[in-house]
Amino acid sequence: MDIEEARRLxxxxxxxxxxxRHLVSVxxxxxxxxxxxxxxxxxxxxxxxxxxxxxxxxxxxxxxHAYLAAEWLREAGVDDDVVNGVLAHAHPEFQRDRMSKxxxxxxxxxxxxxxxxxxxxxxxxxxxxxxxxxxxxEKAFAPGVxxxxxxxxxxxxxxxxxxxxxxxxxxxxxVAPEIGL
Ligand SMILES: [Fe+2]
Numbered sequence: 480m481d482i483e484e485a486r487r488l489x490x491x492x493x494x495x496x497x498x499x500r501h502l503v504s505v506x507x508x509x510x511x512x513x514x515x516x517x518x519x520x521x522x523x524x525x526x527x528x529x530x531x532x533x534x535x536x537x538x539x540x541x542x543x544h545a546y547l548a549a550e551w552l553r554e555a556g557v558d559d560d561v562v563n564g565v566l567a568h569a570h571p572e573f574q575r576d577r578m579s580k581x582x583x584x585x586x587x588x589x590x591x592x593x594x595x596x597x598x599x600x601x602x603x604x605x606x607x608x609x610x611x612x613x614x615x616x617e618k619a620f621a622p623g624v625x626x627x628x629x630x631x632x633x634x635x636x637x638x639x640x641x642x643x644x645x646x647x648x649x650x651x652x653x654v655a656p657e658i659g660l
Contacts, residue, residue: 482506489532492535492548494535501590501593502528502531503528504651504654505527505586507589507650508527509650510524510654511646511647512581512585516577522564525557526564527582529565530568532565564578577635585647587624590621590624592606592644592647595610595620596651603652612644615629615644
């Protein structure tokens with residue numbers, strides 16, 4: 480599935496525009512991470528894009544979250560690595576390789592980066608690692624963002640916090656036109 484078709488599917492399945500924009504932000508971060516590791520960018524970006532595909536249907540049902548998305552994705556013929564990565568972001572038993580671990584940290588850092596971009600007049604343009612790190616330390620800023628999951632970039636991916644945030648910013652900037660950031 481190419482990215483245009485994938486985004487159409489994401490638009491169809493999401494009910495809230497904020498959900499769609501979240502999906503695309505994680506798509507961008509995952510694409511940049513996949514490239515950094517010399518892995519398949521298309522697989523990584525689709526995993527990011529689809530990770531919360533069923534968010535608006537399963538928000539109140541965490542046991543079903545990601546399983547419904549996995550069903551839709553299998554029906555659509557999406558690659559099993561992508562389906563596994565989607566399951567992995569919500570259910571640790573599926574975290575079997577670098578990509579399926581990366582999606583957890585990418586999900587969290589994308590939340591922080593989008594929140595940080597929204598309070599800047601120039602949005603993600605010119606965003607700096609140092610200013611994002613300040614926001615990360617402010618507990619009252621974007622309190623829903625799981626700081627421990629961001630820290631997993633070090634233990635699970637071997638990336639320093641600076642490197643990880645830097646790659647995340649670049650990934651977000653690549654998808655910024657699609658989500659108004
Ligand atoms: Fe997410």
